[in-house]
Amino acid sequence: MDFKQRFLTAMNHEEPDRVPVMGCIAEPATSNHILGRPPADMAGMVRNPETRSMVRDIINSGWTELVYGNFSDALEAAIKLGFDANWTTYTQMEAFEDPRVEDGLLCHDICGRVWELTGTEDGNIVVNYIDGRCHTEEEWDAWDGTRKSVLDEFARNTAEHHKKLVAAYGDRIYPVGYTSMSIFESTWQCMGFVNFTRYLYQKPDFVKKVIDSQTDFYLRYLDAVMECGGEVVIGGDDLGQKTGPIMRPEVIEELFGESYRRVSELVHSRNRKLLWQSSGASTVCSRWSPRRAWSWERSGSRWGINWCWWAISTCRTCW
Amino acid sequence: MADDILERLKDRLLELDMDGAVDAARVVADTGEPAAVRDAVDAVAGGLEVVGRRFQSGEWFLVELVYAAEIAKEVMGLLSPLMEAGTSESAGTVVVGTVAGDLHDLGKNIFINYARSAGFNVIDLGIDVPTEGFIAAVREHSPLALGMSCLLTSTDMEIGKVIEELKRQNLREGVKVIIGGAALTEEFARRAGADAFAPDAITGTDIIRGWSAL
Numbered sequence A: 001m002d003f004k005q006r007f008l009t010a011m012n013h014e015e016p017d018r019v020p021v022m023g024c025i026a027e028p029a030t031s032n033h034i035l036g037r038p039p040a041d042m043a044g045m046v047r048n049p050e051t052r053s054m055v056r057d058i059i060n061s062g063w064t065e066l067v068y069g070n071f072s073d074a075l076e077a078a079i080k081l082g083f084d085a086n087w088t089t090y091t092q093m094e095a096f097e098d099p100r101v102e103d104g105l106l107c108h109d110i111c112g113r114v115w116e117l118t119g120t121e122d123g124n125i126v127v128n129y130i131d132g133r134c135h136t137e138e139e140w141d142a143w144d145g146t147r148k149s150v151l152d153e154f155a156r157n158t159a160e161h162h163k164k165l166v167a168a169y170g171d172r173i174y175p176v177g178y179t180s181m182s183i184f185e186s187t188w189q190c191m192g193f194v195n196f197t198r199y200l201y202q203k204p205d206f207v208k209k210v211i212d213s214q215t216d217f218y219l220r221y222l223d224a225v226m227e228c229g230g231e232v233v234i235g236g237d238d239l240g241q242k243t244g245p246i247m248r249p250e251v252i253e254e255l256f257g258e259s260y261r262r263v264s265e266l267v268h269s270r271n272r273k274l275l276w277q278s279s280g281a282s283t284v285c286s287r288w289s290p291r292r293a294w295s296w297e298r299s300g301s302r303w304g305i306n307w308c309w310w311a312i313s314t315c316r317t318c319w
Numbered sequence B: 001m002a003d004d005i006l007e008r009l010k011d012r013l014l015e016l017d018m019d020g021a022v023d024a025a026r027v028v029a030d031t032g033e034p035a036a037v038r039d040a041v042d043a044v045a046g047g048l049e050v051v052g053r054r055f056q057s058g059e060w061f062l063v064e065l066v067y068a069a070e071i072a073k074e075v076m077g078l079l080s081p082l083m084e085a086g087t088s089e090s091a092g093t094v095v096v097g098t099v100a101g102d103l104h105d106l107g108k109n110i111f112i113n114y115a116r117s118a119g120f121n122v123i124d125l126g127i128d129v130p131t132e133g134f135i136a137a138v139r140e141h142s143p144l145a146l147g148m149s150c151l152l153t154s155t156d157m158e159i160g161k162v163i164e165e166l167k168r169q170n171l172r173e174g175v176k177v178i179i180g181g182a183a184l185t186e187e188f189a190r191r192a193g194a195d196a197f198a199p200d201a202i203t204g205t206d207i208i209r210g211w212s213a214l
Helices: A003-011 A028-035 A042-047 A052-080 A137-148 A151-169 A183-189 A192-201 A202-224 A250-268 A279-290 A294-303 B005-012 B018-031 B034-056 B062-083 B106-117 B131-141 B159-170 B186-192 B201-213
Strands: A085-089 A093-096 A104-109 A114-120 A123-134 A174-178 A231-237 A273-277 B092-098 B122-125 B144-150 B176-180 B196-197
Touching: A003 A174, A003 A231, A028 A123, A042 A052, A042 A104, A042 A114, A042 A123, A042 A250, A052 A085, A052 A093, A052 A104, A052 A123, A052 A151, A085 A151, A093 A183, A123 A183, A123 B131, A137 A202, A137 B159, A151 A174, A151 A202, A183 A192, A183 A202, A183 A250, A192 A202, A192 B062, A192 B106, A202 A231, A202 A250, A202 B005, A231 A250, A231 B196, A250 A273, B005 B018, B005 B034, B018 B034, B018 B062, B034 B062, B034 B106, B034 B201, B062 B106, B092 B106, B106 B122, B106 B144, B106 B201, B131 B159, B144 B201, B159 B176, B159 B186, B176 B186, B176 B201, B186 B196, B196 B201
Parallel strands: A085 A174, A174 A231, A231 A273, B092 B122, B092 B144, B144 B176, B176 B196
Antiparallel strands: A093 A104, A104 A114, A114 A123
């Protein structure tokens, strides 16, 4: 079996010649380490106030190329390790200089979230979520209105990104498109967690409006990823934190169940398979399941997903 | 103060009814009696202890834990200004901050809410706190405990730096160190030389309560 046959055989719930390995390499720090390359100069440049604006301009004018380069390196690293597959994703960010990030840049993504981009002491770039852009319903309405104007371009870039990676690496590894900006996570992160909890109790209709919009966005994103022609697509959501699920499982089902069912239906209507991941959260939910009445099997059949468990290679930071 | 209004305040908190809890607190505040205000603060603290137990037992989840703390914050916003200075004995001072390079504050803020409701005087240093910021605060406040929060594996080395600096300046013996956050583990705490690791805010509050009782 070659890497693709091995991966797809396992996805069909049949036994391959050996256990296929799918990497989750995504960050420059990991790729650089595996490929034995020195970290990119951008890390030092972003820490230096005199060159920071240059990095900002590179991000804002050449984002598509940067993300392609990042996943090109990730696939090269996965090939070097002998992996059968590796995930690939496309996101969209705009960078700003902002006093909140003294030694780096502030970035806005297409889900209404705010990120800090900094360089580490060992020379790598790291990006971490810090806040939402929409702390009130008015801010959400205004922002969501402006997002609509860039959706076509985003979908085009997403599709092109994955098509290019498949064309360049598809004969050596199986790149699996991943919709990394997920529904639950984007919903709470665009307003911040404390606001999210307040609105859940005080303005549930507003929360539902945000979920619906993030779901519509996600389906568009998913459709664009599937344009690359791969038989499998990865979706997911981070539903847990260090010691347990973030929300009561019944509430997750009530608020997000319909969204996940739509995700599953879209993938299956395109005759693809859906690989669903929840980072550490799935392990946590599973561990807590007897006590918390969380049933993956029940949720899976309700949302039309056959659960497939897989391990994540070491991640340096939280995405 | 009539027990029924205190009961109502605690019940509304545990029902996650913010308006009801604030209304009950307003009735207390309108009396203007310091003793009544003190009883109401105790009722809120008692309510949050129940919330903490529910969270630890798996009955409640993070969303409920955070919203209960938000209700308590609103209620305390009404009651705190009416409390007479020195009427309440502090369980001890705790200095808390998120380490340098890390801008996350959710876990730290939940811990602060619950520690304050347990009677601790909490000095919040905020986020992205450099080593010297922690050291200066320990020197100034002589706290029972220093709490450091860290979400990122890329900044976890900051915790060791602070502990080493505490030792170098002969401050380590006088302060307990507790750490928490997504990047950290019990094993990390041991290696870094911390006294305790808190997997969640409620456990963290229980740990410092234990130190306070020593």
